[in-house]
Amino acid sequence: xxxxxxxxxxxxxxxxxxxxxxxxxxxxxxxxxxxxxxxxxxxxxxxxxxxxxxxxxxxxxxxxxxxxxxxxxxxxxxxxxxxxxxxxxxxxxxxxxxxxxxxxxxxxxxxxxxxxxxxxxxxxxxxxxxxxxxxxxxxxxxxxxxxxxxxxxxxxxxxxxxxxxxxxxxxxxxxxxxxxxxxxxxxxxxxxxxxxxxxxxxxxxxxxxxxxxxxxxxxxxxxxxxxxxxxxxxxxxxxxxxxxxxxxxxxxxxxxxxxxxxxxxxxxxxxxxxxxxxxxxxxxxxxxxxx
Amino acid sequence: xxxxxxxxxxxxxxxxxxxxxxxxxxxxxxxxxxxxxxxxxxxxxxxxxxxxxxxxxxxxxxxxxxxxxxxxxxxxxxxxxxxxxxxxxxxxxxxxxxxxxxxxxxxxxxxxxxxxxxxxxxxxxxxxxxxxxxxxxxxxxxxxxxxxxxxxxxxxxxxxxxxxxxxxxxxxxxxxxxxxxxxxxxxxxxxxxxxxxxxxxxxxxxxxxxxxxxxxxxxxxxxxxxxxxxxxxxxxxxxxxxxxxxxxxxxxxxxxxxxxxxxxxxxxxxxxxxxxxxxxxxxxxxxxxxxxxxxxxxxxxxxxxxxxxxxxxxxxxxxxxxxxxxxxxxxxxxxxxxxxxxxxxxxxxxxxxxxxxxxxxxxxxxxxxxxxxxxx
Numbered sequence: 001x002x003x004x005x006x007x008x009x010x011x012x013x014x015x016x017x018x019x020x021x022x023x024x025x026x027x028x029x030x031x032x033x034x035x036x037x038x039x040x041x042x043x044x045x046x047x048x049x050x051x052x053x054x055x056x057x058x059x060x061x062x063x064x065x066x067x068x069x070x071x072x073x074x075x076x077x078x079x080x081x082x083x084x085x086x087x088x089x090x091x092x093x094x095x096x097x098x099x100x101x102x103x104x105x106x107x108x109x110x111x112x113x114x115x116x117x118x119x120x121x122x123x124x125x126x127x128x129x130x131x132x133x134x135x136x137x138x139x140x141x142x143x144x145x146x147x148x149x150x151x152x153x154x155x156x157x158x159x160x161x162x163x164x165x166x167x168x169x170x171x172x173x174x175x176x177x178x179x180x181x182x183x184x185x186x187x188x189x190x191x192x193x194x195x196x197x198x199x200x201x202x203x204x205x206x207x208x209x210x211x212x213x214x215x216x217x218x219x220x221x222x223x224x225x226x227x228x229x230x231x232x233x234x235x236x237x238x239x240x241x242x243x244x245x246x247x248x249x250x251x252x253x254x255x256x257x258x259x260x261x262x263x264x265x266x267x268x269x270x271x272x273x274x275x276x277x278x279x280x281x282x283x284x285x286x287x288x289x290x291x
Numbered sequence: 292x293x294x295x296x297x298x299x300x301x302x303x304x305x306x307x308x309x310x311x312x313x314x315x316x317x318x319x320x321x322x323x324x325x326x327x328x329x330x331x332x333x334x335x336x337x338x339x340x341x342x343x344x345x346x347x348x349x350x351x352x353x354x355x356x357x358x359x360x361x362x363x364x365x366x367x368x369x370x371x372x373x374x375x376x377x378x379x380x381x382x383x384x385x386x387x388x389x390x391x392x393x394x395x396x397x398x399x400x401x402x403x404x405x406x407x408x409x410x411x412x413x414x415x416x417x418x419x420x421x422x423x424x425x426x427x428x429x430x431x432x433x434x435x436x437x438x439x440x441x442x443x444x445x446x447x448x449x450x451x452x453x454x455x456x457x458x459x460x461x462x463x464x465x466x467x468x469x470x471x472x473x474x475x476x477x478x479x480x481x482x483x484x485x486x487x488x489x490x491x492x493x494x495x496x497x498x499x500x501x502x503x504x505x506x507x508x509x510x511x512x513x514x515x516x517x518x519x520x521x522x523x524x525x526x527x528x529x530x531x532x533x534x535x536x537x538x539x540x541x542x543x544x545x546x547x548x549x550x551x552x553x554x555x556x557x558x559x560x561x562x563x564x565x566x567x568x569x570x571x572x573x574x575x576x577x578x579x580x581x582x583x584x585x586x587x588x589x590x591x592x593x594x595x596x597x598x599x600x601x602x603x604x605x606x607x608x609x610x611x612x613x614x615x616x617x618x619x620x621x622x623x624x625x626x627x628x629x630x631x632x633x634x635x636x637x638x639x640x641x642x643x644x645x646x647x648x649x650x651x652x653x654x655x656x657x658x659x660x661x662x663x664x665x666x667x
Contacts, residue, residue, distance in 0.1 A: 003502040006527060010494030116328035118515045120547045127550070129528050138526040210522065211491040212515060212547055216325075220491050255495030260486055261458065263495070 005135050007252045013141040015248020016148030020203040021225035022232065022240035023152065024196035029234055030172040031192040034084055035096045038103035039200065040222020045106055046071040046204035047121055047213040048114050060122055068201040076197030080190060103218070110215040123209035144206045151202055152241050155195065159237065168192065224251070227271045233284020242283055315351060315609055317342075317358040317599065318377035319386040320397070321592075325365030326489045329514045329543045330389040330588045334411055335360055336581050337592025338386060341630060344576075351600050352609065358386070358596075367393045371400065378404045383611050385409070386595050389588060391417060391461040398425050407615040409595040411588060413536075414464035418640045424615045426598070426641040428591040430560040432465045434642065435536060438663060439509070439558045440472030442649060443534050449507035453482035453500045453531070455520065456511040462486075465511045465536065481505050490516055493523040501529055510535040510555075514586075518547035525551035532556065540652050541586035552652045556660075559648045561587040561594075564657040569625055569632045590632070597630035598623070634665065 021043055028034040036042070050067035058066060083102060087095040125143030129136040159165035170178040171188035178185050203221070211217050224247055232243025247267050254266035280286040319338055322331030342356045350356060361377055363370035370393035377385060378400060384407050388394055391414030398417065401408040402424045410417075410425065415432040418425060443449050452473055456466035462485075470480055482503035484496050497520065500508055508531050510520060517539050524533065533539065533555040540557035559565075563574040563585055573593060577585045601623045603609055622636040636644045649661040 003498050006498045006501065007495060010498065010527075014492060014494065111324060116324035117332060117543070118329070118518070118547055120518075120549060127525065136528050138528070140526050210519070210526075212519060214515070216489075217491065251492070252495045252498075255492075256498055260484070260490075260496065 003256070005133075006137075007256050008249060009137050009141050009145075011249035011252035012245055013144040013148075013248070014207075014252065015228075015245035016145050016152075017203050017207045017244075018221070018224045018228045018248050019241045019244025020148055020151060020199045020206075021221060022228040022244045023155065023237055024199045025225060025229040026234055026237055026240045027192045027196050029229075031168070031189045032080075032084060032088065033092050033095075034088075035092065035099070036196075037096060037099040037222070037226075038106060038218075039225060040218030040220070041103045041106040042071075042075050042197070042200040042218070043204045043207065043221045043225075044213075044215065044218035045075065045110065046201040047208040048110055049074075050205070051119060051121065051213055052114075060124075064124070064205060067205075068198060071201035071204075072194050072197040074197075075200060076194040077190070079197075080193040084193075103222070107215050107218070114215070116215060118212040118214040121208040121213045124205060125209075140209075147202070147206060151199065152237075155199075156237060164191075224248075224267070227267050231267075231271055231274050231281060233281025236281070236284050239281050239283035243281070246282075313353075314355045314357040315599075315603075316380070316382045317356060317384055317386055317596070318361070318380065318382035319358050319592075320361045320363050320370055320373045320377055320393075321387040322365040322389050322393070323360070323362035325363075326513060326515065327363075327365035327390050329541075329586070330411065331363070331365070331387075333543075333585050333588035334387060334389050334592035334595075336577070337585065337589040337594075338596050340577055340580055340589075341593045341596035343580075344630070345596065345600055351603050352607070354609065356596070356599075363388050363390070363393050365390060365393075367396045371396045374400050378406060382406060383609060384599050384614060386592070387411065389591070390459075391464065392459050394425075395460055398422050401425070405612055407611070407618065409598055411591045411595075412461070414460045415468055416460070416464055418642050422641070423619075426615075426618060426637060427643050428594050428598070429537075429587065429643070430645075430647065431642050432468050434644075435558055435560060435647070436465055436468035437472050438647070439534065439536065440469050440476055440478070442556075442558065443473065443507050443509065444476040444478045447507045447532055447534065449478055449505070449532075451479050451481045451503075451505045451507075453484065453503050453505040453508045454480050454511070455482075455484045455486060455496060455500070455508065457488050457513055457516060458485045459488050461513070462511055469509060469511070486512060486516065486520075488513060488516070491519065493520040494527070496520065497523045497527045497529060500524070500531075501527060505531055507532050507534055510539050512538060514538055514541055514543050515547065517541075517544045518552070521548040521551040521555060537561070537587045540650055540657060541588075542584050542657070543586050545652055545655055545657070549655070553654060554652065556649065556651045558663075559587065559650045559657075560645065561590040562648055562650055562657055562659065563587075563590065564650065564659060565633075565648055566659055566662070567633060569629055573632060594631060594635075597628060597632075601628045601631060604628075636665070 049070045050063040053063040053066045087098045125140045128139045167183045168188045171185040175185045228243035228247040229240045233239025255263040321334045346355045361373040374397040389411035391412035394410045394412035456462040535557040537559045545552045602618045623631045647663045648659045650657045
């Protein structure tokens with residue numbers, strides 16, 4: 001039982017990070033029909049930006065701020081203007097393929113300019129344990145979970161309770177009508193790209209101390225988050241959150257109770273089942289688009 | 292005027308050809324990217340340092356050494372293709388790869404070409420297939436694992452042990468020997484956990500270790516995965532003593548795992564922290580050239596080149612066909628060839644006999660706790 005509790009906590013902590021990344025997937029899809037197959041690499045890169053800043057002499061806190069800002073410029077603004085906008089007019093598929101090429105490019109660039117070896121990355125959450133219901137739970141797991149939940153809560157509040165959020169929803173649901181009623185649709189789309197960049201930078205900050213900074217670490221994350229987004233519902237932020245948490249827990253339970261070798265297969269089988277029996281995702285709605 | 296120019300060009304060509312012909316060509320295929328990048332990069336840097344030293348002192352039998360480096364991408368399939376390409380260039384000796392799986396698929400190619408292969412793999416089976424051209428730079432698992440099992444049983448007094456291993460040739464080979472030895476000594480394996488190469492998340496595996504509540508944990512993974520599991524063991528508060536091999540307590544693992552590596556122990560065939568003057572000198576030279584302290588793979592690459600030098604000088608000629616026969620049964624003493632760092636004897640199977648060390652990580656540094664002498 002104690003083992004199950006530990007597995008659930010660890011699974012939720014990892015799942016919360018998947019959720020952050022999966023939310024980014026859904027945001028980009030909703031507002032610009034961008035399926036970003038470089039999303040995993042988007043999580044890997046900010047850690048290296050922060051490391052580079054630290055190597056240049058910046059303290060960790062400053063490296064975090066600069067890393068997030070640089071990520072928003074490179075993975076938000078530049079990504080939209082240099083890749084998404086020019087490719088968008090050619091359709092969804094060429095854009096998706098372009099993001100695959102971008103993923104390879106980012107990986108190779110990090111390998112070339114940084115290193116093919118893994119690097120350590122400091123944790124913003126202190127090590128140690130706290131007792132919950134008589135179980136020792138690591139502060140790191142709790143910290144990751146809390147920060148990820150706060151980020152998601154902040155995002156949903158922004159979307160549902162502010163005028164800006166409502167404009168974003170309008171731009172996603174019906175851009176033509178949104179334009180007629182005066183919503184600056186282009187600016188709203190850019191905002192979702194910046195939010196996505198912020199979320200992946202935060203995910204990077206939380207996951208890299210555990211997974212280590214390595215050029216290839218985005219592969220696992222990108223795949224897990226993509227599955228999470230589809231399982232939860234590609235057209236719902238809350239679906240992506242649920243999908244992320246579910247995949248994180250499922251992955252850990254599969255590794256513990258099925259087999260480590262087949263752990264990666266279990267979420268895939270689950271994904272196939274969802275596509276077959278509930279293609280809109282667990283919390284998604286058919287034929288609806290909203291953020 | 293025209294004939295002078297032609298004569299000059301011919302002379303330049305002849306000189307260049309002569310210099311080129313005089314160089315002894317070595318080929319290195321190593322894990323320069325992918326999961327084994329730490330292994331391959333250290334190995335390559337060790338090779339380059341040794342060659343630079345040897346060439347600065349006039350080379351081997353008056354001829355300079357040259358090496359070509361190829362990247363296996365830590366992938367046995369790529370390693371095989373790279374080794375075939377390297378062998379097509381007819382090198383004097385083949386160096387690498389470092390991963391046992393890559394060695395396993397490339398060794399038949401080198402043997403078929405009659406070229407000696409000096410490699411970094413440690414899987415027990417590599418030298419048990421009757422290959423007369425394959426040589427180790429470090430202990431095989433059949434030599435090191437019995438020492439590990441004995442330490443777990445006798446010194447750690449562990450009655451129950453969790454064994455965590457990576458599901459590849461290296462991990463499986465070590466796991467098989469250590470489980471057998473632990474069983475023979477009377478320590479019970481209460482958790483036998485296979486993990487995947489490149490695995491990022493060890494929460495579930497550590498959860499299983501916690502549930503098994505062993506007296507000791509034996510960890511046998513590659514370097515990066517070792518660092519990740521050390522962090523996870525600390526994160527989940529596992530307090531059982533940790534024992535491993537070189538891959539658990541190497542410099543790169545300590546750098547990656549930070550505090551989580553403290554207290555981990557390991558049997559080490561080679562360590563740059565060994566209380567041996569020649570190794571200390573090597574460590575200083577390496578750190579000066581590359582700005583970091585190498586792990587045992589740096590030592591292995593360095594030793595591989597000095598094995599070439601010592602064997603060639605023993606033959607008194609550069610003869611790739613006779614190289615393997617000469618190295619079999621050869622003892623190289625550090626007093627005669629300082630580059631070999633410690634006295635070493637090569638068996639007829641290509642295995643080595645050399646003193647080894649028991650190391651513990653204390654405050655982020657390897658501390659040698661015991662020196663284990665040569666077997667023979």
